[in-house]
Amino acid sequence: MTIPLLDVQHLSVDFATRNGTVRAIDDISLVVGKGETLGIVGESGSGKSVTSYAVMRILDRAGRIAGGRITYGGMALHKARERDMRDIRGREISMVFQNPRAALNPIRRIGQQVADVLVQHSQATRGNAREKAVEMLRAVKIRDPEQRYDAYPFELSGGMCQRVVIAIALACRPRLLIADEPTTGLDVTTQKAVMDLIVDLTREYDMSTILITHDLGLAAAYCDRLVVMEKGRIVEANGSAELFHGAREAYTRQLLQATPRIDSEVRDLLPAALRATAMPLPETHDVGEPLLTVKGLKKQFGKPGADNGHLAVQDLSFTIREGESLGLVGESGCGKSTTSAMVMRLLDTTGGAIEFLGEDIAAIPAAKFAAHPLRGKLQMVFQDPTDSLNPRWSAAQSIGDPLQRLASHMNRQQREARILELAALVGLPVNLLDRFPHQLSGGQKARVGIARAIALDPRLLILDEPTAALDVSVQAIVLNLLEDLKHRLGMSYLFISHDLNVVRLLCDRIMVMQNGAIVEEGNARQLLAAPATDYTRTLLAAIPHPPQAAAND
Amino acid sequence: MTSMTPGSTVASATAPTRPRSSYWSHLKYVMSENPVTGLAFGLFALIILAALFGPYLVPHDPLATGVGAALQPPSLAHWFGTDHLGRDVFSRVVVATRLDLLISVSAVAISFVVGSVIGSLAGYFGGWTDRITGRLVDTIMAFPLFVLAMGIVAAAGNTVENIVYATAIINLPFYARMARAEVSIRRNVGYVQAARLSGNSELRVLFGHIFPNIMPPMMVQISLNMGWAILNAAGLSFIGLGVQPPSPEWGIMVAEGANFIISGEWWLVIFPGLALMLAVFTFNLIGDGLRDLVDPQRRT
Amino acid sequence: MSLALKARKVGLRLLEAIPTVIGILVVCFLLTRALPGDPAAYFAGPMADAESIEQVRRNLGLDQPLPVQFVNYVTDLLTGNLGMAISTGQPVVAELATRLPASLELTLGALLLSFLIAVPLGVMAATRPNTWVDHLCRFLVTAGVSLPTFFTGLALMYIFYYLLGWAPAPMGRIDMMYLPPETVTGFYTIDTLIAGDWETFRAAIAQMALPLITLALFTLAPIARMTRAAMLQTLGSEFVRTARAAGLNGRRVLVTYAFRNALLPVVTTLGMVFSFLLGANVLVEKVFAWPGIGSFAVEALVVSDYAAVQGFVLSMALLFVLLNLLIDVIYTLIDPRVGEES
Amino acid sequence: ATSETAVVVFGGTINSLDIHRSGTNRDSYQVAINCYDRLVTFGTKTLDDGSLSYDYDNVQPELAESWEISGDGTVMTFFLRKGATFWDGKPVTAHDVKWSFDRSVSLGGFPTVQMKAGRLESPEQFEVVDEHTFRITLPFSSKLALPDLATPIPVVINSEVARAHATEADPWATEYLHRNPAGSGAYKVARWDAGQQLVYERNEDWKGGALPGYQRVILREVPSQATRRALLERGSITAAHNIPNKDAKELASRPDIQVVSSPIENCIYCLCPNLDFEPFKDKRVRQAIAWAVPYERIFEQAAYGLGVPTWGGSKTVDDIAWPRRSPYSTNLDKARALLAETGYKDGFTVPLSFNLSHADWAEPAALLIQQSLAQIGIEVTIEKIPGANWRTIALVEKRLPLHLENFGGWLNTPDYYFYWAYIKGNLFNSSNYNNAEMAKLVDDTLDMAMDHPQYAPNVKRMIELAQEDVPRIPLWQPTLNVALTNGANGYQFWFHRQMDIRSLKPA
């Protein structure tokens, strides 16, 4: 590595908040060499994005660079004027953000948005901007770029949008690309395509890249060097392989460990200290009588009998036995959530039967099911813990709600006692019970959601991507909690996810779903080891593979 | 069984400590964050005080004619001067606070309650409920608001109650629409689904879970409407459909006083006008503060 | 983007308006009948005896039962006959034809004026949130909406006409020295321009100035408020951040990216602002002796002039349907997404 | 506003150019005055303050050059002025008069009622003797017949033009004349923008009187009273009609503005207790109220001292002047004493209503009355009633217990006033006063010539009854105020309270 392209030294960033100044970035230093790919990993809130914003000088109003130097190609960015920065941005350094759909102006044609950048940086004139923009769209592998030029973002899929965002970022051939979680929110399969595109292009253009992600697997798969951040500081920096093979810092090790791998067990994800105190898992467990039998389940949105006839769920049949956990995987939009909502009786079916504890609950309209005695036996943990908690209710109120509604025999004291018991069960510190959701961390919110779901001793718990919004270390803890609860309370799970690695940790059996139908089903280990269909194989291949290293000591 | 995850050591017996003081400190924060909001809260307190205690504090009976010579400019004896019947303008302005506040608060309360319930039901249940209420609301909205108020008051007679009802009816669509929009985006969010799973009936989900969450944007609407209700009453007074004399009311005082501008008796219109403006101003400005106050997200 | 889809959407909007219009017909019919007083007695004139009152009642068709009156009203309506405004002695259609342009000219002018002032104010406030500029803007526009329009109007007239003599005599749409222009659009400002008569144009503008300012002051606040909120939202949005990260210059980011998106919610509030304006018009027209539809409605209402009130309300309703349609079209023009999602 | 053009502003609106049409409002009557001629008109007199007024006792020719009345007073023969022409040049003939009179008694509504007051009830009474001779036959002699011909109603219309536009459904051409006057009067209508303005253009061939001073008169409708005052003070206009008393009083001192305040003949602002309601059935309660009214203060604060006081007179009725001072004045002790004699010594509660359109004087008067009556234990709540409603409930249904009213008779005789306001069933008797003696007196007197020996005693008795029974408590006799600027002069007061622009003259 010769002269670094970007040199950040002792950078600190402060934010002014209602509670005074908060230091978001504290004295970090990093360098990016020419042609190098640097990964910044760390959990949510660790300061990854703020670092990149500081480099680009696009911090919020409230934020300011409190100290340190940012040098890019010999130029001091930390004290550059706004006008000079404008020339740097897009032309020298550009950025790709997560959530590509939101990153594009919804009411401007995508081609124009690419052209805007070209014209701004004098890479094109008004006359040839269209031509050049089309060229750029072609470069990011958008089919029919001439026609797509006039498309609006809403007419494109998420993956396509991300390609456009990349086209905007790369239009002026910058020398440094900062990609801030460019694949979050995309499908596993799309994620791989987008990452491969970035790698190809940066290589082709001889660019340096900073890849920001909380997915260690992804970072390791694509980066030369990694920087691990925690709470605004850099805890460790090293080459990817070195880091994976011999992480020096405990935090890094913990992160590595919490990242599910093809061969890890659910207990492996926990930090050593916790693993030691964890309850041992039984080697095998008994699977009892069928608890839930779904037969020929169908769902059509829109008017029944409408000619477009797209079935979100078509002819689905499966069985879950007592104590069994069944995984349901598939791409985004394949109908997983729709299935769970129907089983959960939140959504009316278009056809088919749902037999639960011997009763066909599909016959009961969703709106009436709230008063049904089986309501409490069929519960659910939601994907987004924030979204699933009423912002105006404290944790205790949220947990107590099902008790108040359905456990009518309980009096106030009994309810309070049960809430404390549940909090203990899910490991929620009692002093947090009076907090509102926005005052809780992601993991704590997930616990509240779980406590609420198990409050009524359900027989079947549906978990719809319960950890998708969580950091890996929190995910590790939550997964373990779920596993413990299953064994302690003897519940059955229907576990929904698009992440095969995660599903495998918790489930005995797995169903793979595509376009509303099951394409493959079988024992978890067998299915992953020897997938029978191409679709399953694609799903598996898309999972980024970190270097196979024994992080378990 | 052993516990397995950090922080799950069984609950200590100590009762959870609730952040009791937070409401006050939150109010203090909301007020100090934005000087304009702070000012508005101060004025609001003043208006409330005037409404509560005004009638006991004023120097003269606001209804008594001839407490001074007619049409006297402001003086030490009559701070805001006297009107054409020799009534004390200061006393009338202060005492009017109560009636004006009553009109605006009750009108807004009615339209808020009725409108938001209708809107919530439409937003939550959709379908025919939505279509019918939607058309109803459209029908009201299709009338220029003030003209509709005029029509209602003219048809029903100009009493304070009818002014309140008319104002409530014309404001109703705002709440209905807003509630409908806010409810329908929350109809299927996570916590609503969760509430259904907890065994809440549909109505309880709607009014127990969703409704409190649409309060913050509603607060802004409420505050705007309070100001608007007073202006509406003033407009009605101007065309002769306001409250009945001799009750002091700012709108009618401004409306009557407006005719005295040209002849130079400015105090008849300026002082009630200022009071009216101050009140409307306060209501308009206080909205954002109120929203922040009822929004738990804004609380630390 | 399929034009057919958009056209269908517009068509659907039109259909949607039909029940509203029917609702309006019923409400306004009932409202007029609920008006107190006996128009027959009123219009029979002073000293009328019972017999002549009865005769007037027959002439007005008010001796019929309500449903019959309603049916008559609707059939007349379908033939384009809105009846006779007794209070002004003109067919309601003729009244509307002359008065609607007067009110519209004022209302639209005020809307334009306040739009031109409020939008930049809102943008300015949004780009500097919580600074003194922001507070000042908020303070100023709120002050504008805090006073009853008739008061503002009278105060402006007092200062600019009575004291300073800058404004022309507040006696309607045009000074008596000038002849009104030949009617093309009914908008004096436009008609004078069409006729190429600059002097009369200036006179018409001069007459309009004070009422226009009065009304504009009243509507600054909602537009500025909405602009500020919408701008704050778009300025904080990810696509603006992307645009900034791509190095687009400040103006382009502000205008092409932030402002155009912020305009969408602002456009939707225009309908409401328009409704406000028409209400305020009633009072302002009275102060400035503006021969518009608002003052007509007030007079008609006070004397229970059924046909006039009904005609007025009906035209308002249609105006609103049209306006909302127009807003939808504008919306469709600036928002490509409309018409796509089912 | 030049010497050729006058601009007159007023607060009302003109809704028809045809006075006979049903629905034509009071403000529109001025078109009948300025654009049409009658057979006769009233002469002019100069009042004590130097202002001009019509003269009820002096009937003058307009279209009729002269007239003869038969000895028994039942046949009136009019000789039309030769050479008088309508605007289109057609000579005015007796046929036109007959057609016009037939029209006014046939159309119904107000014109017919007003004609009836002069005992002109059916077309058979009107006869064309020859081209220029017209005869009216009355069922019996009436002193009201001739003056009634000088009211705005019996105008002479160009019957040829009218007939040309008559249809089967509309034989009297109301649709046409509504928009197109066809008269012989001093002014033609050059332009009528309903709701905005009426532009009069002088008829240079007018034969009915001296040629008017202004060639053009623009009549502008300015609804806001404050705006009218501003226009007046700025000198933007020539005249403002019917300005409020307060403005009249304040502007009178300005050298550049001439304010003419004429007491309105035969008109009194009254407080009317309704005899259909319990407390007011007792005469003493009504008298108590009459003693409790704060006349002076009302006169000062509601009328700004303009008008003629109608209180504090003597109890004995020596003459037949009307309006006159009643024997009542403010004396709360007397009021209390009277009330104590009745069953209401602890007072009672009653709503006091007034017409919204009269708020300028009625509201302050009501407030002062409210306060005063409170002192004798009568609790009054105030109720404003919009115009349309007022006519129905106050005058037609007569169901307001206590209210403020302002009747004024066009024909200036006391018995005419008593006829409308004190006879059971008549429109302006909103008090529901019913007294057989009064009814008989009025019936006997109404058509009686004023020089009849029985006339004065009868009227005196009517006045005594009215003062004793007080179904209407007179507050004051109001004025009609007109302001002129830019040196304009020649304004003349008329009983019909409309602006007669014919007499206006530039400086």
Ligand SMILES: Nc1ncnc2c1ncn2[C@@H]1O[C@H](COP(=O)(O)OP(=O)(O)OP(=O)(O)O)[C@@H](O)[C@H]1O
């Ligand atoms: N506008 C702001 N005001 C106050 N604090 C802020 C602001 N923006 C960021 N922060 C703080 O800076 C810290 C770092 O945030 P940053 O967005 O860089 O995290 P991140 O590592 O990108 O997390 P994620 O993975 O969730 O995107 C956080 O603790 C956050 O609270």
Ligand SMILES: Nc1ncnc2c1ncn2[C@@H]1O[C@H](COP(=O)(O)OP(=O)(O)OP(=O)(O)O)[C@@H](O)[C@H]1O
């Ligand atoms: N309310 C609805 N109306 C119409 N279509 C819907 C509705 N909900 C879901 N769909 C459609 O049904 C299909 C399945 O959606 P579903 O939410 O079940 O997918 P998913 O597998 O849960 O995806 P993800 O992994 O993104 O959560 C999608 O094509 C979706 O567009």
Ligand SMILES: [Mg+2]
């Ligand atoms: Mg981030």
Ligand SMILES: [Mg+2]
């Ligand atoms: Mg899903």
Ligand code: NI
């Ligand atoms: Ni297991």
